[in-house]
Amino acid sequence: MNSIFKALNDETRREIIELLKDRDMNAGQIAERFNMSKPSISHHLDILKRADLITSEKKGQFIEYSLNTTILEDLVNWIMTLKK
């Protein structure tokens, strides 16, 4: 749980997640969307990946990132136990 909350505790990372909700994107496409250096985006992607919130797949020269929604189950479950 720690890594999930850590990963979500950043506006840029949450926006990356929202982008990936609509379609898979490679690192460069993601970076284009932000006013931030590519290494910084790469770092954010790494944190999201460690939290299992996204997955990556090498496609030739590019690395494509996808959202992993299954891990969000854990989060929802944690919240639901609080609500009663």
Place this chain on the structure above:
Amino acid sequence: MNSIFKALNDETRREIIELLKDRDMNAGQIAERFNMSKPSISHHLDILKRADLITSEKKGQFIEYSLNTTILEDLVNWIMTLKK
């Protein structure tokens, strides 16, 4: 959303929330449960309160804290929009 994620991004604060799930507690009772100074716990309570995750009510000499589950709706909603 920012303040919610920030508040949840700490093991101690998540444990406080879990304690308050079962029953309201005053600051001293909460502090007893942790191997940490009272001012530190007070600080965590402040962050939880700013995020609206808990509420406080003065009861004479004590301050009683309660969980505010309604704010968790926002969080669940945010997650749910990702899952489709």
Place this chain on the structure above:
DNA sequence: ATAGTATTTAGATATTTGTCTAAATAACTA
């Protein structure tokens, strides 16, 4: 009033985090 208890505020400090630039790695292209 004075002393005691509950809690927070203030100020200090070490650690973590987000960002950058420069360099490294990996893959494609000619």
Place this chain on the structure above:
DNA sequence: TAGTTATTTAGACAAATATCTAAATACTAT
């Protein structure tokens, strides 16, 4: 092979965070 593009790794640094002790505030009780 050499050059170009895509991405990450390394190292530095400023800002944010979690913690502590000491002091302040607020209430209770004698």
